[in-house]
Every structure is written in C-alpha cells, then in structure tokens.
Amino acid sequence: MGVTAPETAPQASAPTSHDLLWPAPVARGPVDASLVLPGSKSLTNRALVLAALADGPSVVRRALRSRDTELMAVALTTLGAAVDTSGPDWTVTPGPLGGGTVDCGLAGTVMRFVPPVAAIADGEVAFDGDPHARTRPMAGVLDALRSLGVAVDDDGRGALPFTVTGSGHLRGGTVVVDASASSQFVSGLLMAGARYDEGLDVQHRGAPVPSLPHIEMTLACLREHGVEVDDSEPDRWRVAPQPVRATDVTIEADLSSAAPFLMLALTSGGSVTVPGWPAATTQAGDALRDLLARMGAEVTLDDAGLTVRGSGAIAGLDVDLHDVGELTPSLAALCALADSPSRLRGVSHIRGHETDRLTALAVELRGLGASVVEHDDGLAISPAPLHGGEFKTYADHRMAHAAVVLGSRVEGVLVEDVDTTSKTFPGFADVWAGLLGQAAR
The missing domain is CATH 3.65.10.10 (Enolpyruvate transferase domain)
Known part of the structure; x- marks a missing residue:
C-alpha cells in the first residue's frame, strides 16, 4: 500500500x-x-532563514507545511521578508529588516534562529511563545548576542519572553557560547553571521555539543547558499562577512x-x-x-x-x-x-x-x-x-x-x-x- x-x-x-x-x-x-x-522541518526552516538573508529571491521547493514552518514564515515576514506560502514551493523575497512581534509557538528553530537575525534589524523585536516554550533554554544565544553588543531584555530569565533591539547592522567578531543545551545556538548564530560587518567566530565552551549532525546540516545549507564556513577546529566555526547567495533548494524528506x-x-x-x-x-x-x-x-x-x-x-x-x-x-x-x-x-x-x-x-x-x-x-x-x-x-x-x-x-x-x-x-x-x-x- x-x-x-x-x-x-x-x-x-x-x-x-x-x-x-x-x-x-x-x-x-x-x-x-x-x-x-x-519535507524536513529542520531543513525547511534553515532554508527560509537563509533565503530571507539572501541577495535576491529564492524558492524553497517541497517545503514542509506545518505549524513550526509557518511560524517561521510569519516571523520572517514580520521582520521584513516576503514569504509566499500559497503553493507547495515557497518563494522568499528579502527586504529591509525591521521590528515587530514574533510568535515562536513551541518551535526551537524559531526561538533560536530568528534572534540573531533580529540583531541586524532596525528596531525592536519582541519574542514570546507557548507556555511551555518559556521553560526552554535560551541563555546560550541571548548571552552570545549581548557579548556582541546587542541590546537584549529578558529580565534575567535566559528564556522567553525577551526583546532584541537592533540598529540595522552588527559588528560581529568573536563570540563564546555554551551550546551544551542545544546545537541550535550555534546554528542560529552561524546563519546570520555572514551578514555581520566582521562576520562571526563562534567558539563553544562547555560540555559536548549535542546533536552535532544538526550543525553539519547548517554548514551544508550555508555552503549551498555560497557561504564558506571554516570548521577545521573542534568546537569552533568561523564565517567571514560575505553575501548569502539567493539559491533555489529542494527539501529532503x-x-x-x-x-x-x-x-x-x-x-x-x-x-x-x-x-x-x-x-x-x-x-x-x-x-x-x-x-x-x-x-x-x-x-x-x-x-x-x-x-x-x-x-x-x-x-x-x-x-x-x-x-x-x-x-x-x-x-x-x-x-x-x-x-x-x-x-x-x-x-x-x-x-x-x-x-x-x-x-x-x-x-x-x-x-x-x-x-x-x-x-x-x-x-x-x-x-x-x-x-x-x-x-x-x-x-x-x-x-x-x-x-x-x-x-x-x-x-x-x-x-x-x-x-x-x-x-x-x-x-x-x-x-x-x-x-x-x-x-x-
């Protein structure tokens, strides 16, 4: 059958x-x-983020249509991209990034991938989600953004709700992150890092990073969009400032x-x-x-x-x-x-x-x-x-x-x-x- x-x-x-x-x-x-x-949720949401940061329109073919991916599409639209989800293949047209309110639902990819993008938006971006989402660890990515000079207000919770206020660009540089709670902390920073003025040098300090294949997935997606990442050293990933190339991708099952x-x-x-x-x-x-x-x-x-x-x-x-x-x-x-x-x-x-x-x-x-x-x-x-x-x-x-x-x-x-x-x-x-x-x- x-x-x-x-x-x-x-x-x-x-x-x-x-x-x-x-x-x-x-x-x-x-x-x-x-x-x-x-289609894969993990690949769909990575493709959407990179398409929103790209230098032109992209098509995400065979995108997964689910709550998490539609939350991502809405989040990126809120920040200024145009995401057309009307058909089986989704078209993403980048636009100037600005402020707004993002509903993360219970999606780890939204709550961890979008804040590094919000760091280069021009305005205040407020994040919240489902009740249980407020218990999911976020300190790794929020502390990393703070160390880069981003204004982050979470009342010391290290969790949702929080606000990220960007000025339209971010210098970037070296950031140390404890990603032992989630590999998504590294992935989120890397995907936005190519758009930072000096790129990004992400260094993990802590217990072993879980789910390393998901970071490998992120690196593969970045390279598909023409972004080169140096991962030659363990627990260190370096991405130079460079364009994110508009690329049509087909999502695996x-x-x-x-x-x-x-x-x-x-x-x-x-x-x-x-x-x-x-x-x-x-x-x-x-x-x-x-x-x-x-x-x-x-x-x-x-x-x-x-x-x-x-x-x-x-x-x-x-x-x-x-x-x-x-x-x-x-x-x-x-x-x-x-x-x-x-x-x-x-x-x-x-x-x-x-x-x-x-x-x-x-x-x-x-x-x-x-x-x-x-x-x-x-x-x-x-x-x-x-x-x-x-x-x-x-x-x-x-x-x-x-x-x-x-x-x-x-x-x-x-x-x-x-x-x-x-x-x-x-x-x-x-x-x-x-x-x-x-x-x-």
Missing part, C-alpha cells in the same frame, strides 16, 4: 487544546506499506518522522518502504538504518528507497544517542516492546526539548506497565507485560510517536492530543491509521 502525507496544515497559531483521547490502532497482521514522507513508520515493520512483523531515502544526508534520522538493524530488522537501501523488514521479534538496544537525541522517544517505545533489556544513554539534553522527554517517557511508559529506570542521561528499559491506558504527550510530537509505536502492538493505548504531531507531520493520525487499515476516529 502506498501512502502520501497530506499537503494541508494548521495555521501558525497556538495549538488547540484536545480533550479527546485517540485510540491508537493495533496492527492485526504484518503491515506492508510504502510511505512518502513530508523528514527522516526522523520516518521513525514510527519504519518501526511498524518490527512491531507487526511486516515491511515498510520509504521511497527516495537519500544515499547521503546530514539528517539525524538516517541513523535509523543502523539502529533498527541492531534491533533485529532487515534493512535495505536501494533504488526503491529504504526498506525495513521485521520478523516480529525485537531485540533490546544499548546505545549512546547523544547526536541523534530526537529519536529517543520512538526508540524508547520500541525498547519497551523488546525481548531483552535496553539502555539509552547520552541524551540529558532532551530534558530541554518540547518537554523533559526523559521524565515524560519514564512516567508514561511505566503507566502502561513498562519497567523503566530513569537516569540523568537516559533510560534503562527491561521487558515487562504491557497493558493499555492513557499516554500523555505534553504537547510534544515525539511523545505522540512513542505512544503510537506502543499502541501498534498493545491493545487499548489512548493517545492524549495526537494532533500535536502537526508540528512536523500534518495529518499524521490519519496516515498512521490508514497504514494499519483502521479508521482514524
């Missing part, structure tokens, strides 16, 4: 509160499916969003194919090829795409996920279904994502009978009988992914606010239910 993700998406406004619990469909037999994924779908092959003993899986990519989701193979899947990448086949048996996993932390929720759910113990390590930083994902996973998995020990940097999961019940998502799309992976094998899993998946995959619940041959509601 072939499935294509829908093109429609909610508007860039606060998500609706959902009181209904969504019964996750159980796989009654082997799933045999092919799934066309929506969102490989991390493939996680729950590919896991269906293991939980159902079936086969799932994602056509067009890139042979080389900077996306963290590409690690699924190795991770699922280690858990017992047969994994094949060829001209047809990436195919994962399962036998119904699932092996436990002992792995450091520091560079691919976004995969932790779905993997934790799959580990709860495994035949042997698992240990997921190196992901203390995901406590600062949409929710404290480690505590949330421990609480919700235990609520369904799983044996879970929460550690500072991860989870230890042992085989245990599972049962149905409510699984809270905490407005976090990755938690919803974990819930449906469990529900594909465990009867009676009720997912609270499954529509939070619209952050990266509009229409997720309908596509998921369609794959399992059941009605969405």
Whole structure:
C-alpha cells in the first residue's frame, strides 16, 4: 500500500487544546506499506532563514507545511521578508529588516534562529511563545548576542519572553557560547553571521555539543547558499562577512518522522518502504538504518528507497544517542516492546526539548506497565507485560510517536492530543491509521 502525507496544515497559531483521547490502532497482521514522507522541518526552516538573508529571491521547493514552518514564515515576514506560502514551493523575497512581534509557538528553530537575525534589524523585536516554550533554554544565544553588543531584555530569565533591539547592522567578531543545551545556538548564530560587518567566530565552551549532525546540516545549507564556513577546529566555526547567495533548494524528506513508520515493520512483523531515502544526508534520522538493524530488522537501501523488514521479534538496544537525541522517544517505545533489556544513554539534553522527554517517557511508559529506570542521561528499559491506558504527550510530537509505536502492538493505548504531531507531520493520525487499515476516529 502506498501512502502520501497530506499537503494541508494548521495555521501558525497556538495549538488547540484536545480533550479527546485517540485510540491508537493495533496492527492485526504484518503491515506492508510504502510511505512518502513530508519535507524536513529542520531543513525547511534553515532554508527560509537563509533565503530571507539572501541577495535576491529564492524558492524553497517541497517545503514542509506545518505549524513550526509557518511560524517561521510569519516571523520572517514580520521582520521584513516576503514569504509566499500559497503553493507547495515557497518563494522568499528579502527586504529591509525591521521590528515587530514574533510568535515562536513551541518551535526551537524559531526561538533560536530568528534572534540573531533580529540583531541586524532596525528596531525592536519582541519574542514570546507557548507556555511551555518559556521553560526552554535560551541563555546560550541571548548571552552570545549581548557579548556582541546587542541590546537584549529578558529580565534575567535566559528564556522567553525577551526583546532584541537592533540598529540595522552588527559588528560581529568573536563570540563564546555554551551550546551544551542545544546545537541550535550555534546554528542560529552561524546563519546570520555572514551578514555581520566582521562576520562571526563562534567558539563553544562547555560540555559536548549535542546533536552535532544538526550543525553539519547548517554548514551544508550555508555552503549551498555560497557561504564558506571554516570548521577545521573542534568546537569552533568561523564565517567571514560575505553575501548569502539567493539559491533555489529542494527539501529532503523528514527522516526522523520516518521513525514510527519504519518501526511498524518490527512491531507487526511486516515491511515498510520509504521511497527516495537519500544515499547521503546530514539528517539525524538516517541513523535509523543502523539502529533498527541492531534491533533485529532487515534493512535495505536501494533504488526503491529504504526498506525495513521485521520478523516480529525485537531485540533490546544499548546505545549512546547523544547526536541523534530526537529519536529517543520512538526508540524508547520500541525498547519497551523488546525481548531483552535496553539502555539509552547520552541524551540529558532532551530534558530541554518540547518537554523533559526523559521524565515524560519514564512516567508514561511505566503507566502502561513498562519497567523503566530513569537516569540523568537516559533510560534503562527491561521487558515487562504491557497493558493499555492513557499516554500523555505534553504537547510534544515525539511523545505522540512513542505512544503510537506502543499502541501498534498493545491493545487499548489512548493517545492524549495526537494532533500535536502537526508540528512536523500534518495529518499524521490519519496516515498512521490508514497504514494499519483502521479508521482514524
């Protein structure tokens, strides 16, 4: 069965509160499916930022249309770019940057990528977002901007809400940042740095930077726009002042969003194919090829795409996920279904994502009978009988992914606010239910 993700998406406004619990469909037999994924949120929002800073109009082809990307489009429009999102390919025309109010929602890319752009706007830019967004760490990028001479007012919170006041340009220079809470601090500074008068020399000081593939993604995007970055030294990135070249780009499929779908092959003993899986990519989701193979899947990448086949048996996993932390929720759910113990390590930083994902996973998995020990940097999961019940998502799309992976094998899993998946995959619940041959509601 072939499935294509829908093109429609909610508007860039606060998500609706959902009181209904969504019964996750159980796989009654082997799933045999092919799934066309929506575009990558991470690549779409990087492309939009660079297009808004470019020396002419650009087209972002196959842009993901989701809450996070529409929030980014609105934010950049507020600052002065013209972003036409009316079709599947989005046109971005740069304009003079000015002040305004930016709604970050719960999007880390908006709250961390846009302030360095606001630093070269002519005026005051006020940032705020969803209630939980106010708990997400921002001190790294705000302190970095202050050290460069930018006026930042956050009342000492190091978090939303805050105001950035620019004067139309920024000298730039050397900046030291502690990016141990988020690689997005480095990415946001680098994307705007080429437009600073003296460029930018970003030096990380602190615990190891998490999710390094996301910085590699940023460097690849910058180079695609003609911006050269010197990353020859560990924990240091130098970008000289230079134009950001207007460039039309095509967005890759969102490989991390493939996680729950590919896991269906293991939980159902079936086969799932994602056509067009890139042979080389900077996306963290590409690690699924190795991770699922280690858990017992047969994994094949060829001209047809990436195919994962399962036998119904699932092996436990002992792995450091520091560079691919976004995969932790779905993997934790799959580990709860495994035949042997698992240990997921190196992901203390995901406590600062949409929710404290480690505590949330421990609480919700235990609520369904799983044996879970929460550690500072991860989870230890042992085989245990599972049962149905409510699984809270905490407005976090990755938690919803974990819930449906469990529900594909465990009867009676009720997912609270499954529509939070619209952050990266509009229409997720309908596509998921369609794959399992059941009605969405």
